[in-house]
Amino acid sequence: MHHRKLLLIVWILVFFSLFYFSKERLVSAGLPELQDRPFGLPFAEPPGPDTWLLVQPYGNTVSAFYQRSSTYQAGQGLHFGIDLASRCGFPIVAIGDGIVAKVDAKEHGSAPHNLMIDHPNGYASFYGHLYETPNLSPGQQVHRGEVIAMVGDPDESCTSRPHLHLEIRNAGAYNRAYNPINLIEADWDTLALTGSSGFSFAQDLNEPHRWQTLRDQPEVQFWGPLANDYANPWPLEWDR
Amino acid sequence: MDYSKRKYRIYLLVVAVLIAAAAACNLPATIVTPTNTLPPSIIEFPTSTAGVLLTGPAAAQPTSQPAVAIPIPTSTSLPIPTPSPAPSLIQLTSSGCCVSPFWANDGSGIMFIDKPSSEALAGIWGVSLNGGSPSLITTRLGIYSKDMQLLAYPQAEQTYVERIATGERWIIPSKGRAVSFSPDGTWLAWTAGSLEPPFDTAQRQVWISRFDGTEARVICEVTGGGFAGWTPDARMVITGRENGTTVVWLTKEGNGELEEVCDGNIFEMVRAERLRGVSLSPGGSWLAYQVTFSSSPEANGMWVVNTSTLERRKLPVFGAFRWRDDDSLLVVPLELGQEWHLLVQVEASTGEAINLTTPGVTNFKIAKGDWSVSPDGRYVAFVSAVDMNVWVMALP
Numbered sequence: 001m002h003h004r005k006l007l008l009i010v011w012i013l014v015f016f017s018l019f020y021f022s023k024e025r026l027v028s029a030g031l032p033e034l035q036d037r038p039f040g041l042p043f044a045e046p047p048g049p050d051t052w053l054l055v056q057p058y059g060n061t062v063s064a065f066y067q068r069s070s071t072y073q074a075g076q077g078l079h080f081g082i083d084l085a086s087r088c089g090f091p092i093v094a095i096g097d098g099i100v101a102k103v104d105a106k107e108h109g110s111a112p113h114n115l116m117i118d119h120p121n122g123y124a125s126f127y128g129h130l131y132e133t134p135n136l137s138p139g140q141q142v143h144r145g146e147v148i149a150m151v152g153d154p155d156e157s158c159t160s161r162p163h164l165h166l167e168i169r170n171a172g173a174y175n176r177a178y179n180p181i182n183l184i185e186a187d188w189d190t191l192a193l194t195g196s197s198g199f200s201f202a203q204d205l206n207e208p209h210r211w212q213t214l215r216d217q218p219e220v221q222f223w224g225p226l227a228n229d230y231a232n233p234w235p236l237e238w239d240r
Numbered sequence: 241m242d243y244s245k246r247k248y249r250i251y252l253l254v255v256a257v258l259i260a261a262a263a264a265c266n267l268p269a270t271i272v273t274p275t276n277t278l279p280p281s282i283i284e285f286p287t288s289t290a291g292v293l294l295t296g297p298a299a300a301q302p303t304s305q306p307a308v309a310i311p312i313p314t315s316t317s318l319p320i321p322t323p324s325p326a327p328s329l330i331q332l333t334s335s336g337c338c339v340s341p342f343w344a345n346d347g348s349g350i351m352f353i354d355k356p357s358s359e360a361l362a363g364i365w366g367v368s369l370n371g372g373s374p375s376l377i378t379t380r381l382g383i384y385s386k387d388m389q390l391l392a393y394p395q396a397e398q399t400y401v402e403r404i405a406t407g408e409r410w411i412i413p414s415k416g417r418a419v420s421f422s423p424d425g426t427w428l429a430w431t432a433g434s435l436e437p438p439f440d441t442a443q444r445q446v447w448i449s450r451f452d453g454t455e456a457r458v459i460c461e462v463t464g465g466g467f468a469g470w471t472p473d474a475r476m477v478i479t480g481r482e483n484g485t486t487v488v489w490l491t492k493e494g495n496g497e498l499e500e501v502c503d504g505n506i507f508e509m510v511r512a513e514r515l516r517g518v519s520l521s522p523g524g525s526w527l528a529y530q531v532t533f534s535s536s537p538e539a540n541g542m543w544v545v546n547t548s549t550l551e552r553r554k555l556p557v558f559g560a561f562r563w564r565d566d567d568s569l570l571v572v573p574l575e576l577g578q579e580w581h582l583l584v585q586v587e588a589s590t591g592e593a594i595n596l597t598t599p600g601v602t603n604f605k606i607a608k609g610d611w612s613v614s615p616d617g618r619y620v621a622f623v624s625a626v627d628m629n630v631w632v633m634a635l636p
Contacts, residue, residue: 046576049532049540049558057608087514087533155438159484159513162533187576189625192608193560194530194574199608200340205362205381208355212339213628214608232362234353236382238394239416240435 037185038121039095040144042084042166047191052090052151054191055163056083057199058179059217060228065202066240068226074109077226078218080177081128081167088131088158090151093144095125095184100140101171104133108174110165112156115149117142118171123183126174128165129154177220188214203234325636326601327583332367332621333374336628340610345386347615350630351377369619369632380404383418385425390451392419392428401428401451410452420467422474422494426451429476431466440464440481448476459491460502470494471524471547478506479518486515488527490547510545510552520547523566526588530558544569544588553591557584560609564617564635570596572606581605583620583633596635604633 045051056063061079068077094117101124102108102116110128115136118124127134131152142148153162168183170176181188192199192214201212211217218227338352349369355362356374363379382393392401397416402409412419412428419428428451433444444466449456464481471477474494480487488510509527510518513534520527527547531539542555559573564585571584571593580599586592597604604624611622620633 047574049530049542050537051533053532085532087535090533155440157438157440159481160438160440187578189605189607190574190576190578190581193572193581193606194558194609199610203339203353205353205355208353208362209337234381236394238399238418239397 037183038119038123039125039168039180039184040093041184041186042092042095042125042127042164043086044091044093044145044147047194052084052086052164053194054082054188055085057188057192057214057217058082058177058181059214060201060211062200062202062235065228065233065235068228073226074222075177075220076218076222076224077228078220080220080222081126081165082180083163083165085161085163086151088150088152088162091147092127092130092149092151092164094142094146094148095166096121096123096144098125098142100136100138100142102138103136111154112152113149116169116174117148122171123178124169124171124174126167126169128167129163175222177222179215179217179219181214181217200235202228202230204228204230205232205234206230208234327597327636328634329602329604330369330371330632330634331627331629332369332371332632333630337374338365338630339608339623341621341623341630342612343614343621345388345615347619350621350632352630353381367630383421385421385451386423387425390421390425392421394418399430401453412449412453413456414447414449420470421451422470423472424474427474428453429467429470433466440484444480446476446478460506462502468518469520471520472522473524475524477518477520477527482511485511485513487511488515488518488529509547509550510543512539512543517561519561519563521563521566521569521588525566526563528561528563528569528588542571546588553588555586555591556593557586559584560606560611562611562613562620564613568617570613570620572611579603579605583635597633602633604631 064072064079096119098117098119101118113130115127115134131150134149168178341350351366354365364377365374366377367374382391399412399414414430419430434442445458446460446467462480465479468477468479476491478489489506512531514532517530545552561571569586580603583596607623607625
């Protein structure tokens with residue numbers, strides 16, 4: 001009996017050791033855990049100078065920090081989506097199967113046109129700064145990879161800053177935003193190489209290691225208090 | 241030894257072997273030196289971090305004036321992988337510390353903004369290339385002159401420049417905007433004007449003044465651009481937007497000799513749609529940039545233009561780039577789905593490209609584009625996407 005208990009303990013130890021180390025290996029190799037990333041990229045073509053580039057990640061970006069009391073105040077001072085630069089008219093595809101929830105919902109911003117799709121897993125994807133009103137209606141089914149809209153320019157010139165602003169929210173309420181980088185299957189470290197000279201996040205000098213990676217960024221509660229109104233920030237509070 | 245004890249020891253042995261095997265599988269498949277001490281062959285920098293500077297490398301200054309003719313762009317062939325000595329990788333920090341590393345101006349170490357513990361002071365911390373624990377360099381944060389004698393910082397909506405040694409300080413008439421020191425620290429430049437969208441039609445003014453705020457004046461008015469950098473001989477790179485394209489200009493003279501550079505004392509280096517990532521080589525001989533999403537697909541890609549002759553060349557790779565020296569550009573190609581990144585060196589003057597690393601031999605992956613080249617071009621510091629620590633790669 002004693003030996004059986006011992007054997008059981010041994011196998012439990014072996015099981016947890018293997019589980020721990022195999023998980024660590026996944027992380028250390030920089031490979032995504034697929035079950036955690038249910039969505040795909042919003043473009044069918046690979047990134048590049050002819051197609052699209054990541055130009056601003058989600059979270060406590062320096063750009064959002066400087067605009068925390070204006071453009072991004074509704075999102076607790078954080079960039080509550082990702083920005084993918086492209087040219088006007090470049091086709092956008094659905095990041096997952098779903099049902100069209102809203103078309104041109106002005107209350108969600110991202111002018112001039114936008115689109116909200118509810119997904120069965122409880123998330124909603126939101127596509128902003130679209131070139132024109134998507135040819136879709138609420139209740140319509142869409143499939144992952146299906147062309148649903150075209151990239152536009154928030155300044156409506158197509159020479160200023162055409163890009164897709166992509167958010168992932170909670171379907172139904174739409175009052176929380178999540179880090180798309182943790183939910184979309186992609187090689188984000190490579191995407192983050194180009195489109196900018198490095199992506200910096202604002203630092204609270206009292207806690208400078210917090211929210212400093214692409215993946216470690218907080219959820220946004222829309223209209224919640226500012227998350228990054230630091231007394232001692234880096235970069236410094238230069239006038240802009 | 242009775243039977244139960246022997247069986248117990250066998251169990252323990254089995255557990256130990258399995259755990260060791262699992263741990264071995266966890267080791268990164270890379271030739272790395274996970275230690276804070278460099279192997280003797282790499283200890284070539286002085287260990288002192290005193291006198292560290294925050295700006296890029298000094299280099300020879302271009303003297304010739306640019307030609308007027310604009311040569312036809314030339315394209316080069318695809319890079320050919322070239323076997324080379326495998327660069328070594330050295331881990332400099334631990335516990336996921338730190339982000340945005342930058343080099344001491346003498347190349348002796350890496351610095352970053354940090355507060356290593358709740359009791360520690362926030363400031364610029366540094367770690368020597370010879371390893372060891374990070375040490376506090378200074379708690380004074382802001383924009384430093386190249387010799388680190390002057391510090392610019394905002395306070396109460398004003399911009400101040402302070403001489404560190406004496407505490408003497410001056411108000412700069414930039415109204416709290418960030419400023420940039422000229423290479424010799426005698427002049428300041430900044431951009432004023434609208435920063436509200438639409439950005440491509442925003443009216444901006446490029447200002448200069450002496451480091452103490454005197455002789456302040458607007459030297460150029462541009463649309464949708466502004467001051468973009470200094471050459472080593474203190475000429476100024478200025479960007480703007482015209483008719484839906486981005487233009488990059490270079491002033492003909494430097495060190496504040498000019499009163500109104502936009503009227504005849506400036507020349508156009510580059511004009512392109514969706515131009516981004518403008519970066520001068522350390523010696524100022526070349527300007528690298530990217531053209532993206534252009535209506536002319538052949539224009540899309542990475543380019544270099546000679547700042548004297550205006551010779552332009554499209555490079556055979558596209559990706560993140562940093563200058564290694566006045567002619568050599570380091571590029572990490574934009575290729576998704578690779579377990580490890582690749583480092584390619586491209587010569588601006590010829591377009592020749594060689595691979596400096598071989599994935600599977602030199603295994604590295606850069607987190608969030610966080611990498612920089614040492615002032616002497618011999619090392620690359622980067623934040624690893626694997627462990628979020630700062631690593632250094634010694635280049636062949």
